[in-house]
Amino acid sequence: MLVYLVLTIAALSFIYPFIWMIMASLSPEKDIGSLILFPSELTLDNYEMMVGKIPIWRALFNSLFVSAINTGFSLIFCSMVGYALSRMQFKIRDLIFFILIFTMSLPFQITLIPNYVLMVKLGWIDTYLSLTVPFMINAFGIIMFRQAFKGLPQALIDAARIDGCGELRIIFRILWPNIKPTIITVAILAFMGSWNEVLWPLIVIRNEELMTLPQLVTLFSVGGRAEAQLGVKLAAAVFLGAPIIIAYLIFQKHFIQSMASTGMKD
Amino acid sequence: MVSPYLFHLLAFTAFPVIFSLILTFYKWNIIGPMEWTGFGNWERIFNDRLFWKAILNTFKFLAIHIPLQIIVALLLAEVLNQKIFMRGFFRAAFFMPFVISGVVVTILWQQLLGYESGVINRILVLLGMGKVGWLIDPNVAMVSIAIMATWKNVGLYVILFLVGLQTVPKQYYEAADLEGASHWQKFFKITIPMINPTIFMVVVLSTIGGFSLFIEPYILTGGGPLNSTLSAVLYIYKQAFEYYQMGYSATLGVFFAMMVMIVVIVQKKFVEQDV
Numbered sequence: 001m002l003v004y005l006v007l008t009i010a011a012l013s014f015i016y017p018f019i020w021m022i023m024a025s026l027s028p029e030k031d032i033g034s035l036i037l038f039p040s041e042l043t044l045d046n047y048e049m050m051v052g053k054i055p056i057w058r059a060l061f062n063s064l065f066v067s068a069i070n071t072g073f074s075l076i077f078c079s080m081v082g083y084a085l086s087r088m089q090f091k092i093r094d095l096i097f098f099i100l101i102f103t104m105s106l107p108f109q110i111t112l113i114p115n116y117v118l119m120v121k122l123g124w125i126d127t128y129l130s131l132t133v134p135f136m137i138n139a140f141g142i143i144m145f146r147q148a149f150k151g152l153p154q155a156l157i158d159a160a161r162i163d164g165c166g167e168l169r170i171i172f173r174i175l176w177p178n179i180k181p182t183i184i185t186v187a188i189l190a191f192m193g194s195w196n197e198v199l200w201p202l203i204v205i206r207n208e209e210l211m212t213l214p215q216l217v218t219l220f221s222v223g224g225r226a227e228a229q230l231g232v233k234l235a236a237a238v239f240l241g242a243p244i245i246i247a248y249l250i251f252q253k254h255f256i257q258s259m260a261s262t263g264m265k266d
Numbered sequence: 267m268v269s270p271y272l273f274h275l276l277a278f279t280a281f282p283v284i285f286s287l288i289l290t291f292y293k294w295n296i297i298g299p300m301e302w303t304g305f306g307n308w309e310r311i312f313n314d315r316l317f318w319k320a321i322l323n324t325f326k327f328l329a330i331h332i333p334l335q336i337i338v339a340l341l342l343a344e345v346l347n348q349k350i351f352m353r354g355f356f357r358a359a360f361f362m363p364f365v366i367s368g369v370v371v372t373i374l375w376q377q378l379l380g381y382e383s384g385v386i387n388r389i390l391v392l393l394g395m396g397k398v399g400w401l402i403d404p405n406v407a408m409v410s411i412a413i414m415a416t417w418k419n420v421g422l423y424v425i426l427f428l429v430g431l432q433t434v435p436k437q438y439y440e441a442a443d444l445e446g447a448s449h450w451q452k453f454f455k456i457t458i459p460m461i462n463p464t465i466f467m468v469v470v471l472s473t474i475g476g477f478s479l480f481i482e483p484y485i486l487t488g489g490g491p492l493n494s495t496l497s498a499v500l501y502i503y504k505q506a507f508e509y510y511q512m513g514y515s516a517t518l519g520v521f522f523a524m525m526v527m528i529v530v531i532v533q534k535k536f537v538e539q540d541v
Contacts, residue, residue, distance in 0.1 A: 011359040077270045084267035110523035113516040114282035196367040214369045241370035260425045
């Protein structure tokens with residue numbers, strides 16, 4: 001019984017704050033200070049005010065667009081490189097793999113400033129390019145695909161070659177259907193990484209029309225525009241959290257498996 | 267086939283690392299020309315009290331965050347690693363904060379931790395205790411952030427520990443039962459040594475995560491009160507994008523990155539010794 005008590009208290013401490021947040025965002029401002037769970041009346045005032053103050057729909061579009069581009073390109077590029085590293089013979093293959101592992105352990109603090117300078121020099125500040133191009137490929141995705149392709153039988157590839165398939169066709173038509181869990185993992189990680197990233201957009205985007213959702217909500221929250229009104233801030237936070245919470249409720253198992261695999265990279 | 271990676275590597279990793287090293291010898295506000303300063307930036311680091319304070323703050327954060335995280339995650343994983351009704355539900359509930367943006371979590375906790383009308387202080391008052399200045403007391407603010415970060419990330423570590431716990435062979439526990447070992451004895455004599463690799467993996471992952479602490483203090487406190495929550499990354503960000511000291515902030519970045527790597531290498535040495 002003690003076990004269930006511990007579990008229930010823990011579960012409540014993780015879930016209750018979210019419920020409180022949603023309820024508070026639906027309450028009139030004067031009620032938030034005294035709210036424990038249910039508001040005296042429900043209102044959408046906070047959401048209307050938020051939509052009036054910041055281009056939140058545009059930010060939602062930006063975030064979806066950027067995350068979709070990054071996820072799509074990550075899948076394509078990481079599979080190509082992973083395939084080459086596991087199934088093709090060429091001179092510097094082992095060297096590339098070594099570099100890959102090395103760059104994974106390189107802290108991002110070292111590249112942050114020079115990458116910003118690079119964006120300035122390329123003229124990519126305040127464009128979608130700075131939010132997408134640097135994130136179209138990542139070492140972890142390459143390693144996941146390399147691992148998955150290694151596990152497939154060579155006969156599958158040989159048979160496709162005899163039928164006259166090119167390498168790209170082999171990857172995407174023949175091999176992809178056999179490694180769905182890996183594709184889902186790389187996709188979820190790329191999408192989440194892109195969706196939740198906030199330091200980089202804060203640095204490279206100044207134009208409000210191009211801001212991503214977490215960036216816009218952050219600046220709204222720390223800037224003066226929420227005018228110290230808690231309800232509006234919380235409404236913005238709910239708006240930012242909702243898409244991921246909904247996706248999580250539907251694809252919960254995939255999320256947990258994907259994230260757990262990040263710990264297994266050694 | 268590997269050309270996309272090579273382009274990416276050259277543009278966004280190799281070039282920045284080299285350029286970063288070059289920048290450490292210059293003073294540059296990004297608009298004007300670069301100005302050679304020799305080792306000026308490096309000397310400045312050692313006299314920059316605020317930077318050392320930020321480093322100290324970051325270590326303080328880690329010192330609270332990592333043990334707390336391991337204890338809570340291990341406890342929850344141990345409890346979940348039994349035949350439990352609605353096990354999937356509990357696992358999903360613990361994991362939820364981890365998938366949500368740190369921005370949402372921070373805005374939410376800002377309200378929970380408020381002094382006058384924060385939910386936590388109101389509950390404390392209801393229980394007859396005094397209010398705590400969670401975010402306004404310089405001695406407490408970093409502790410609050412460490413607790414919040416633990417709340418957000420612990421779900422991931424519960425899952426990693428669960429995976430680890432399932433690798434422990436059942437026979438060991440059965441043998442211990444025959445010897446009449448207590449629950450605690452089994453936990454400390456069998457479970458902990460067997461999942462040592464997982465524990466160290468958790469330490470390394472949360473160290474790397476902890477060293478990149480940024481958005482929580484940025485939203486919650488702006489580094490205050492009295493710079494008590496100024497993290498190293500927040501300080502680097504401020505040097506670069508509030509004071510436009512590109513050369514100096516690049517130097518800070520290189521210096522801090524080396525520090526991170528040394529800490530992680532030392533931790534990895536520990537793993538190899540103990541296992």
